[in-house]
Amino acid sequence: MGIIKPLAERIIYSIIVLLVLSVIIFTISRVLPGDPARAALGPRTPEEVVQQLREEMHFNDPIYIQYYYWLRNAMHGNLGKSLSSRNNVTEDIKKFAPATVELALYGIIFMGIFGVILGVVSAKYSETWIDNLVRIIAYLGVVTPSFVFAIIFMLIFCYGLNLFPTGGRISLGIMPPPTITGLITIDALISANFSAFFDALKHLLLPSVSLSLAGMSQISRITRSAMQENASKDYILFLRSAGFPENIIMFRYLLKVSIIPTISILGLEFGALMGNAFLVETIFNWPGLSRYGMTAILQKDLNAMSAVVLVFGIGFIIANIIVDLIVNWIDPTIRLGKEILEG
């Protein structure tokens, strides 16, 4: 009962955010100087054909009517045609999205697991050399852009040590598993194709680690400070004086409370991760949505660009709803949404 109302509020609010986002994206994509139809078809195309494309895309109508058409089509899952390749954008997105989902998923998993481990370790050994080491790692993670990590990893592990492939999702010689979910590692596991699984994992490791390091550092700092703050609370003192084993206090009681701010931050970090995916996918030649979006942005392909930004916006909002639900599930005393928004 208690969860339905805040969840409904959250979803309605998300829809409003999405509508505003769509207006912003649409405005950006339509106030471009120059003639997008002419730019798409090139200078040699006869005027009639350009005129036809303008009609087709409603470029001649006032901007709010263009928005109406765009929104109506978008609601039906039709995000228009790419101006440069003339492909259906929705089809393109369906084709490229799984690769990015897989990358982001592994990135978030690395980020969460190793961030929390580092945070717990530095809280447990606080003010020792271990804590200082973690602090230095965290500083480096925060101040280094993910594309720098990507380049340095590539230089060391791909070119220097020859341990990992420099790009793509799977090696040429290896038979890719049949497409079930679109995520190669999961498909390979389902079809029991282990050579493909390990090969895909090898391709995934460097890009997803370079994506996760920035967030990992933030999470380790937040977990550490939350654990230290909670460690001085009365109930922990009580457990300690009652003679509970240190490990049980640490994981069963302390971590469970301290992990709440960590999870809230995970949602925000997901947004940064998606932004950085645009750069990392380009470096590792990862055939995903971000690279597709990057190409669209650089070629000023309006429809593809607005579609990708919209899809990423939706992904970010959904991720944050999930985060809210998890936080709510762990700590029912939190008023859903409020804490995260004000925090």
Add this chain to the structure above:
Amino acid sequence: MKREEGLQINKFFKKEKVKNIKRTWYRFSRNRLSCFGLAIVLIIIFSTFLANYITPYPESAGRYVNFSEAKKPPTIKHIFGTDMYGRDVFTRVIFGFRYSLKIALSVVLMVIPVGVVLGLTAGYFQGTWIEIIIMRATDVFLSIPALILAMAICSALTPSLINSMVAISLMWWPWYCRLVYGSTISMRGESFVNAAEIIGAGKLHILFKEILPNCIPTILTKATLDLGFVILMGSSLSFVGLGAQPPIPDLGTMVADGSKYLPELWWLAVFPAFGIVIIVLGFNLLGDGIHDIFKES
């Protein structure tokens, strides 16, 4: 009160102020990491001002070609090596700091007034439609992945240094708005604000003379940290070609150009990347130091 007494009191306060500054500096200097950050920032600022005199090949900063010196690995003559046109990478990194600082300062200086005014207004008119509009707009901007929208804005406008500043600023003001809003709300019920209201001070006086000075420590801390993070975002934009255009020696652009020549000409990408890390690290450590000072006092 006699004039002499007045002067003495004045002197006393002046002494106290000096003492306070000394005490603050002592507290700051106890933290070795913050001092390290301050040193990095000062060295970088200093070197960008004197870039024309201290760099070995200042002509390398612009459109300069010297093919006989091209693609040289790091040596004593060119400590960071040279690029494909024979330009000295060390010189270009130092000049690159200049543009990074320019972006960071412009964005932060553009964003703070907007965020502060909106945050103060929303906080003071809590519970009215003014607050609802301002804070909902803030929420919307914060619920969009910033880098992606900044990239879209940059590509819609023509990519350039100025436009990347505009794009970053558009995504950055909500943080200050929310920060100031939070402090304003917490100060709204404090007795010094009530006292000012009872005396009959105007709304503007209360907002800017009573509440704002108390927000300055938090704003200053965030601004110092943000100088680093704006540089990060700016370098990401220019890395994908949406920031400063060549021949401007921008660090992000240099990393992007250099990454095309991996692994043979590794120094082209690695040293500018190292430059980004150093400058952001400097502002981060400094910001943490400033945060600690205000937290303790």
